[in-house]
Amino acid sequence: MTTFNPDNSKRRYLSVSLLAGGLLLGACGPSSVAQTQQKEDEVVDEVGIQAMGLTASSCAHLLAAGQPMGRNYTLYVGGDIKKPFIAWCDTDGDTWLTLQTGGGRNFSQYLQVEGTSVTTTWNRIRLDPVTMTLDMNDIQFATSTGGIPSWNKYYAAYGEAGDCVTWGSSTGKSNVDLSGLPFAVTATWKTTGYEAKGGYTISANGQVVNATGGGSCGVTAVNGALTVRYTGYSACSDVLKGGGTPNQDYTLYLGLNPAKPFTAYCHSSGSTYLTLSNAAGSNFSQYLKVEGASVTTTWSKVRLDPVAEKLDIYDARFATSVGAIPAWNKYYAFFGEAGDCAGWGSSTGRANVDLRGTPFVVTATWATTGYEAKGGYTRSSNDQVVNVTGGGSCGVTAVVGDMMSVRYP
Template identity: 80%
Template sequence: MTIFNPDNSKRRYLSVSLLAGGVLLGACGPSSVAQTQQEEDEVVDEVGIQAMALTANSCANLKAAGQPMGRTYTLFAGGDTRKPFIAWCDTDGDTYLSLPTGSGRNFSQYLQVEGTSVTTTWSKVRLDPVAMTLDMNDIQFATSTGSIPGWNKYYAAYGEAGDCVAPYSSTGKSNVDLRGLPFAVSAAWKTEGYAAAGGATKSANDQVVNATGGGHCGVTSVNGALTVRYVGFPSCAAVAAAGGTLNQDYTLYLNSDLTKPFTAYCHSSGNTYLSLSTAAGSNFSQYLEVEGTSVTTTWSKVRLDPVAMKLDINDTRFATSTGGIPSWNKYYAAFGEAGDCVAPYSSTGKSNVDLRGTPFVVTAAWATTGYDAVGGYTRSFNDQVVNATGGGHCGVTAVTGDMVVRYP
């Protein structure tokens, strides 16, 4: 086998030829045995480097493995491939998170100290992926305007808001905004100083912190370390954007709300799918007896739009159909559809929607339409199961509009 390291100034191509029995080819004698052992060790080392690159939790690990720095990598919190995040690795092997920028986002300030002020904006912040803390004083990717020479202060720490305007003033402001990242803030803020006032509020499921502070002089800043926690993503599209390993299950959080977790299968397309029960009589749809042809579809997964909160009743990526209705160019029955063309006012077509095993319930309604149509639907198991019947000459019972769901 041949194993390649892009940093070939440090390592060379290693080619090892193996006999059918697994013995390394080479000349006989002690020197060839030693050489063979060295090559074996180097091969194992190279394999370890490549494996580390696939599961590294820090830029330091990648640098130690010989990977080039000064670029973006996908890393994994705790080395868990289900917990991807994007990081910038600087030349020292430090790990940085790129922050959302724009007016009012990721800035800090200290105002009116003897007529001088400083405001700092942050495009990246350094992460310690072991301690799960952000370095409030690493200004490699921060830009400051103004300064407070009397205090030898040339930047405002990340999350700091202070002033010296007047007793109990709080004109200093700061913002920490981790939206778009799979991290939320665990740290707390405190207000201190002489005649100090201010405070901090968290929002967006602890991904945003806005602080005010001041006094004569006073400041609101992080109490201790700026700790964060991995909270995951709201959708598979976000996982894909972060470079996460796809075609597997993830724990996602609806609207990044930590109180609303759900398990989803993230397809390579970046689409979010809910896995469904495949027990007999669960999650099927059908349209029967159209000129002697019928189609029945069973669903093992259904696509969820976690923003619009609806299921795609026509995404058949994880559906299997038997039969077909060629005259209608119909080769599947939509999720939740039940119809037939058996006879006037018949209703032999059936369907089942069963979301048990997921946290979602169905809020959509069904309607029966068609010629000489009859049918209906019933809900059960706290709206997680819907059974429908429909038919006629021809008639169908199907979802009215979108199949909307909610997280109770």
């Protein structure tokens, strides 16, 4: 239990009133009384900040407001609450992005200069959240092996790849990898030097850059400033990991493709939901006349797997049902399901899938199965609407497979 300390409490909420926001990410698994107290203190800070609905765009803002440094905070690009990212705030109030390492990620090197070489691994990179640039030469959280004493060079700049082997050589390598962060690289690289050779490739989503460089001597390095842009996230799970506020709409980007934005409702579970049309006759499913019982379900949201581009036909978190079929332990009709047990040749069960208002189209197929089954389905509105009928004794028309395939054109 936290002991109430008027001075401490006043300090925290005074800080909150001064700063430009930010949700604090507390440490996990405290191993001492001091750590437990710190975690409880962080919760107080977080509650106060959330209650006031404030946001911070840099660690400098938090430092100026008296917030403790040397920990992770959730910041927001330009103070926009829909653009969250996690940053490590050092004791000087600088803003750092934590990088993935190992497996050839986030390293730079300059090789074979009079028999000496240097390779640098980057654990964090400093971000200027105003200019949206990364500092290629701040090595506070970088580790180097080797050195080039004749050049007084004891680290390779972030993204730098060079060597002094010979004409046409390009054995120097580097990697910039922003995977897991809501940022993409917008900078370019340039190969310069004597008898220089090299180049670079950048991934489709702009988050990974691999460079080679060398010569006699030559280097491939960032041409000017290492600029980045906010890409956002491709799934709600990433939004929440990045400190986004749950249970509200966000603009996501399918595969981090800036040409494929879509609006999603991010539930506190981290699941990604599409909000559906609530027009009469839209987005309902039903199974009728099973031993005198029926169920009709209306869907206001449906869960999307943005990687597989599939809808979960069983996730009824945002569905409302009327009736039930206790004999079958069935309390909702699956998304897109239409069935009945009315008798041979019957197909009174109905369903509708309507993705209008979202950028997705339906690519799934339906099948009619069961005893003396009858039914079918039709597509319309450029494959965004599917109407389904089904029934029999008993029979149903439902999506083939466990998920409903969709596509972003």
